[in-house]
Amino acid sequence: MAEPVAVVTGLSVSDAERSAGEFLEAFVEGTEVVDLTSLPAGEAFDLLFDEDPSAP
């Protein structure tokens, strides 16, 4: 018999138990547009090329 497919993935245990509204509110509010020109070059490049979570 096939394993049931998980409906929700990629969440920490604590996030999974957070309320849906609180989590999604933080998800939207936490998005910010960063002005690269205000950052030191190294930090800006770190932001641009940080690790890809989909990479194997």
Add this chain to the structure above:
Amino acid sequence: MIDLVPPSPSAATLLPFDPFTIDDRSEAELDELPFGVICLDHEGTILRYNMAEARLARLDRNQVVGRNFFSRVAPCTAGPAFEGRFRDFARQGGAQDILRFEYLFDFKFGAQEVGIEIVRAPSGDRFYLFVNRRKFFDARRDLPEGFAAPLQRELAPDEGAAGVRRDDVDRRVLEVPWSFLSALRATCDQVAPEGWPLFCTAWGTQWGRSVAVDLETEALEAYQLSIREVPLRTAMEMLSRSMAKQGWGALRVDFSYTAQSAFVAHLDRSAIAEAAARSNTMRCHMVSGMLGAVFTHIANRRVAAREITCTARGDASCTFVVVPDSRRSALEGAIQAGVSDVGQVVRSLKRESLRG
């Protein structure tokens, strides 16, 4: 005597508009509210009845509009504690007064503790009841005959013979083969080949608002909480279960990318995509709109979802990237540029935001 003691929390304070302007609001606006709204004339005849009230009372508004609320639809309210207060308010209440009290609604499928708020429409002859559910209980036993509200099948017997089908909470439903969706796709391609993605996304958004109300009522009934208050995992499982039950496919949500301000929904065996057969373009715009509206409701902030892969196009699954609305145009830009790998889309969004 008019009782103006406020229950807490107040439905009126949850309204996205002044409660005294409710008579000017469209049926669609009332249907987006997550609590019940009933409009009565001074005799108690039901004039308007929103979707949340219909869902929670398990009654079809087509059957209740025009009937007397106190004697025919909610006989448990016929008495001084509810009808009496209403009639006193109808006689004496001022244009800016709100009559508030707590009550227990008795249905044959259960009892509901509710906060009632009543306002008078500016015209003076119409009254709006805001019904905010607080707790759900099993049906009370030993009630007098005719005290609990009638069931839908009692209000409208023999509906089945009239070609009406209902689900387990007495909502009217259709059972159609997927050729219905194929016909929609063919019509869109013929009539509006350029405009149908926008049309279907907007249709999905409207649909999503009603899905959100359904989730609210389910969360209230199951957990006595709003959908915003239930754990995230539970909320996603409720949405997935609801879609699967209706036959839209199997929804999975992947939050691995939330650090990059995006998350991903996969819809396996999408009914819309499979109905479209083979296509050069993505087909599940209606699902995109629906997901965007549901997540917007839960977040209480604007969220957008867009499809980046579709089985109609030969991809392995239908995949939707969900982002805050501030990133919607960047997401649409990435899709137009032909990016269809989730990781690449998220990275391109990040660069777009950084450039911003």
